[in-house]
Amino acid sequence: xxxxxxxxxxxxxxxxxxxxxxxxxxxxxxxxxxxxxxxxxxxxxxxxxxxxxxxxxxxxxxxxxxxxxxxxxxxxxxxxxxxxxxxxxxxxxxxxxxxxxxxxxxxxxxxxxxxxxxxxxxxxxxxxxxxxxxxxxxxxxxxxxxxxxxxxxxxxxxxxxxxxxxxxxxxxxxxxxxxxxxxxxxxxxxxxxxxxxxxxxxxxxxxxxxxxxxxxxxxxxxxxxxxxxxxxxxxxxxxxxxxxxxxxxxxxxxxxxxxxxxxxxxxxxxxxxxxxxxxxxxxxxxxxxxxxxxxxxxxxxxxxxxxxxxxxxxxxxxxxxxxxxxxxxxxxxxxxxxxxxxxxxxxxxxxxxxxxxxxxxxxxxxxxxxxxxxxxxxxxxxxxxxxxxxxxxxxxxxxxxxxxxxxxxxxxxxxxxxxxxxxxxxxxxxxxxxxxxxxxxxxxxxxxxxxxxxxxxxxxxxxxxxxxxxxxxxxxxxxxxxxxxxxxxxxxxxxxxxxxxxxxxxxxxxxxxxxxxxxxxxxxxxxxxxxxxxxxxxxxxxxxxxxxxxxxxxxxxxxxx
Amino acid sequence: xxxxxxxxxxxxxxxxxxxxxxxxxxxxxxxxxxxxxxxxxxxxxxxxxxxxxxxxxxxxxxxxxxxxxxxxxxxxxxxxxxxxxxxxxxxxxxxxxxxxxxxxxxxxxxxxxxxxxxxxxxxxxxxxxxxxxxxxxxxxxxxxxxxxxxxxxxxxxxxxxxxxxxxxxxxxxxxxxxxxxxxxxxxxxxxxxxxxxxxxxxxxxxxxxxxxxxxxxxxxxxxxxxxxxxxxxxxxxxxxxxxxxxxxxxxxxxxxxxxxxxxxxxxxxxxxxxxxxxxxxxxxxxxxxxxxxxxxxxxxxxxxxxxxxxxxxxxxxxxxxxxxxxxxxxxxxxxxxxxxxxxxxxxxxxxxxxxxxxxxxx
Numbered sequence: 001x002x003x004x005x006x007x008x009x010x011x012x013x014x015x016x017x018x019x020x021x022x023x024x025x026x027x028x029x030x031x032x033x034x035x036x037x038x039x040x041x042x043x044x045x046x047x048x049x050x051x052x053x054x055x056x057x058x059x060x061x062x063x064x065x066x067x068x069x070x071x072x073x074x075x076x077x078x079x080x081x082x083x084x085x086x087x088x089x090x091x092x093x094x095x096x097x098x099x100x101x102x103x104x105x106x107x108x109x110x111x112x113x114x115x116x117x118x119x120x121x122x123x124x125x126x127x128x129x130x131x132x133x134x135x136x137x138x139x140x141x142x143x144x145x146x147x148x149x150x151x152x153x154x155x156x157x158x159x160x161x162x163x164x165x166x167x168x169x170x171x172x173x174x175x176x177x178x179x180x181x182x183x184x185x186x187x188x189x190x191x192x193x194x195x196x197x198x199x200x201x202x203x204x205x206x207x208x209x210x211x212x213x214x215x216x217x218x219x220x221x222x223x224x225x226x227x228x229x230x231x232x233x234x235x236x237x238x239x240x241x242x243x244x245x246x247x248x249x250x251x252x253x254x255x256x257x258x259x260x261x262x263x264x265x266x267x268x269x270x271x272x273x274x275x276x277x278x279x280x281x282x283x284x285x286x287x288x289x290x291x292x293x294x295x296x297x298x299x300x301x302x303x304x305x306x307x308x309x310x311x312x313x314x315x316x317x318x319x320x321x322x323x324x325x326x327x328x329x330x331x332x333x334x335x336x337x338x339x340x341x342x343x344x345x346x347x348x349x350x351x352x353x354x355x356x357x358x359x360x361x362x363x364x365x366x367x368x369x370x371x372x373x374x375x376x377x378x379x380x381x382x383x384x385x386x387x388x389x390x391x392x393x394x395x396x397x398x399x400x401x402x403x404x405x406x407x408x409x410x411x412x413x414x415x416x417x418x419x420x421x422x423x424x425x426x427x428x429x430x431x432x433x434x435x436x437x438x439x440x441x442x443x444x445x446x447x448x449x450x451x452x453x454x455x456x457x458x459x460x461x462x463x464x465x466x467x468x469x470x471x472x473x474x475x476x477x478x479x480x481x482x483x484x485x486x487x488x489x490x491x492x493x494x495x496x497x498x499x500x501x502x503x504x505x506x507x508x509x510x511x512x513x514x515x516x517x518x519x520x521x522x523x524x525x526x527x528x529x530x531x532x533x534x535x536x537x538x539x540x541x542x543x544x545x546x547x548x549x550x551x552x553x554x555x556x557x558x559x560x561x
Numbered sequence: 562x563x564x565x566x567x568x569x570x571x572x573x574x575x576x577x578x579x580x581x582x583x584x585x586x587x588x589x590x591x592x593x594x595x596x597x598x599x600x601x602x603x604x605x606x607x608x609x610x611x612x613x614x615x616x617x618x619x620x621x622x623x624x625x626x627x628x629x630x631x632x633x634x635x636x637x638x639x640x641x642x643x644x645x646x647x648x649x650x651x652x653x654x655x656x657x658x659x660x661x662x663x664x665x666x667x668x669x670x671x672x673x674x675x676x677x678x679x680x681x682x683x684x685x686x687x688x689x690x691x692x693x694x695x696x697x698x699x700x701x702x703x704x705x706x707x708x709x710x711x712x713x714x715x716x717x718x719x720x721x722x723x724x725x726x727x728x729x730x731x732x733x734x735x736x737x738x739x740x741x742x743x744x745x746x747x748x749x750x751x752x753x754x755x756x757x758x759x760x761x762x763x764x765x766x767x768x769x770x771x772x773x774x775x776x777x778x779x780x781x782x783x784x785x786x787x788x789x790x791x792x793x794x795x796x797x798x799x800x801x802x803x804x805x806x807x808x809x810x811x812x813x814x815x816x817x818x819x820x821x822x823x824x825x826x827x828x829x830x831x832x833x834x835x836x837x838x839x840x841x842x843x844x845x846x847x848x849x850x851x852x853x854x855x856x857x858x859x860x861x862x863x864x865x866x867x868x869x870x871x872x873x874x875x876x877x878x879x880x881x882x883x884x885x886x887x888x889x890x891x892x893x894x895x896x897x898x899x900x901x902x903x904x905x906x907x908x909x910x911x912x913x914x915x916x917x918x919x920x921x922x923x
Contacts, residue, residue: 454653454655456651456652456653456655457655457657459616459642459651459655460649460651460655460657460716461657461668462615462616462641462642462643463614463616463642463643463645463647463648463649463717464643464668464669464672464716464720465643465644465646465669465672465673465720466643466668466672467641467643470672474668475657478659479657479659
């Protein structure tokens with residue numbers, strides 16, 4: 001056993017180290033080189049070119065406003081929702097779970113597109129509708145603006161902020177509040193003097209994670225920002241590498257270095273805060289439910305907000321896309337619109353060889369990529385949780401590193417690597433890139449699954465006469481199934497909708513769904529885009545359902561506490 | 562089956578410091594007895610148990626189970642846990658949450674590749690023995706704490722091992738259930754005629770359950786004996802103190818004859834039953850358990866070991882009065898009959914039977 005372990009850990013460090021360190025190293029080398037084909041001589045030219053660009057100041061200001069604004073929106077809304085859900089008697093609490101899970105299944109690019117379809121100034125559905133109202137003939141709410149970008153990105157980052165805040169609020173020890181009230185504070189004063197300060201690490205963690213996500217975001221800046229000529233760093237990098245003949249990977253790498261540095265710094269602060277947070281959060285063991293605050297009169301108005309949010313987050317995007325896929329051009333729903341509906345766009349998509357190829361590629365990447373990714377994650381999580389040596393600490397840091405990787409930057413780094421290998425322009429380059437960038441999404445559910453497998457459960461099997469292999473087969477693996485399934489689902493859905501990395505790495509022949517949708521949006525082919533988008537959502541949902549089904553099959557008895 | 566631990570030591574390295582988990586332990590656990598390792602947390606008792614079962618290995622020494630060497634540093638022998646054929650009940654019970662009661666209990670037989678019908682009858686028999694008949698198809702995690710504990714016991718017993726090990730199996734139960742389960746366990750084990758090694762830090766559990774108690778501290782076995790020997794006749798101050806509440810008073814031997822030892826102490830001269838040979842001038846510790854300090858009846862003519870003390874505090878706990886008295890400025894705990902007519906501030910005469918005065922080395 002001891003010898004097996006001593007081989008396992010270095011092997012994993014080598015694999016994960018390659019996946020995470022390689023793109024960064026290539027990015028650094030690339031930023032000091034002249035062209036993509038050969039590194040050539042060491043040069044600072046790319047940095048000088050990139051950072052003396054007069055447009056850069058505007059881009060940086062835009063980026064800061066966009067990133068801060070959307071994170072504030074996301075964290076504020078998430079805090080409100082989490083508080084309402086865990087601490088008040090608001091009705092229909094199941095909605096909160098839906099709000100927190102479903103948007104993960106709606107790809108960001110489709111969500112952004114649906115808002116363009118609703119609010120673009122020329123023929124957005126809401127704008128068309130408003131213009132019919134007397135006095136609003138010139139009305140045009142323009143989504144192609146910084147505030148539009150902030151709103152949409154904020155809604156997209158809401159689930160991740162909620163997923164951090166809800167457990168923190170749920171495990172909040174009510175006695176802290178009660179003692180404050182006993183000391184004579186009002187509810188509001190208690191909220192600001194006790195509740196929020198105690199939750200501060202969780203709130204900051206949610207905010208910082210939103211910062212990282214919006215900094216790396218490409219869907220919103222490309223679909224909403226670029227048509228409005230509002231550029232942020234992500235789209236700036238994209239334009240350096242994507243504008244036809246003059247692709248400049250060196251300049252992209254030089255800009256990417258700053259984005260990567262900012263992102264890694266933020267994630268470092270995030271990790272510090274979450275480890276600090278454990279000191280604050282008090283978790284009681286006996287299924288303790290905090291008492292709920294009665295909302296009384298405010299109950300239904302507040303529920304109205306939640307209802308509208310869930311409409312806006314889930315129902316509206318899908319509805320708009322489905323509607324757009326059926327009508328010939330943008331028009332508000334009316335009898336005429338319904339009479340003109342047809343499957344024309346769907347048929348066009350099915351007959352489009354590139355769309356079909358992208359469907360095939362994305363399903364392949366989702367299924368094969370998630371399977372390989374989860375397999376790697378099982379071993380990594382095992383070493384991190386169970387071996388706990390100095391080397392496993394290195395592995396943990398390495399496997400967490402890619403959490404801070406902005407897809408587009410890491411895509412540029414990988415480009416410098418793949419162009420030198422036979423993998424260039426193959427589906428395998430995308431596969432490797434995906435696993436490298438999304439490894440934490442597989443490792444985290446599996447690490448918590450391993451934590452739940454108490455060492456006594458394994459030891460007891462040995463005392464009962466079972467060898468290592470039997471113990472693995474009959475005890476460890478069955479207990480890991482829930483973790484494996486959720487890791488697989490997370491990775492598969494991420495891979496099916498992957499945009500930011502693919503937009504750099506995808507070449508003719510290796511088109512994927514999100515990139516094809518992005519192309520449609522650049523060309524304004526909203527009908528085809530919507531049809532392909534609905535197919536994409538359908539594929540994601542099918543994968544999730546399949547994985548859940550397989551997981552249930554392998555789990556004979558429902559999981560205990 | 563007899564278990565022999567010979568010169569076993571084990572060290573841990575933690576934060577640059579060496580911790581002696583086991584410090585040259587020599588121990589013989591006789592066959593078919595309930596043997597308890599008792600000690601404060603961190604004394605090495607669990608480490609010793611895990612070395613016996615094979616989940617940990619000592620640094621040096623030898624361990625024999627039923628005459629077979631299962632571990633030896635010198636002869637380079639290590640029999641892996643799964644081949645030692647023991648039964649064990651873990652502190653957390655280690656009930657597998659994904660299996661029902663039947664499969665949890667049948668597991669040791671399944672790993673031994675026993676025929677199915679034989680497994681069924683053996684599991685039935687064992688579940689009936691631990692009074693869980695009819696629970697076969699329940700998910701194991703849906704049972705109460707006491708029932709889970711019995712599932713763990715059934716799993717440890719089902720393959721009819723010659724030795725069963727317990728690692729603080731009652732510590733996760735609430736007080737009342739713990740007492741009931743303790744009685745049950747005692748009945749089961751006496752009926753079975755099996756060697757049981759039981760680890761606990763609870764002295765009442767150890768006294769109530771064991772044939773032999775070994776008290777451990779800092780990686781060493783301090784003293785072993787029957788519960789009564791350990792309670793009444795401990796040789797070490799640590800053991801006397803750990804096994805029950807006691808007043809420890811420094812004393813000096815003044816004389817000794819065939820049956821009694823007389824000492825001089827802060828509460829005056831005390832006559833004690835003779836346990837060991839001592840010479841006048843020896844520094845010893847006098848142990849007086851609170852329940853043996855009694856009120857002197859008015860009609861008693863006894864003159865030996867009579868002390869006048871003042872009652873400082875008194876708490877009525879139902880079955881007794883607990884309190885503190887001072888005898889010549891020395892504070893002593895007492896525990897006296899609940900119907901005694903005494904109050905705080907009273908000056909009262911107390912007596913202690915010489916048989917209940919224990920002298921231990923300092």
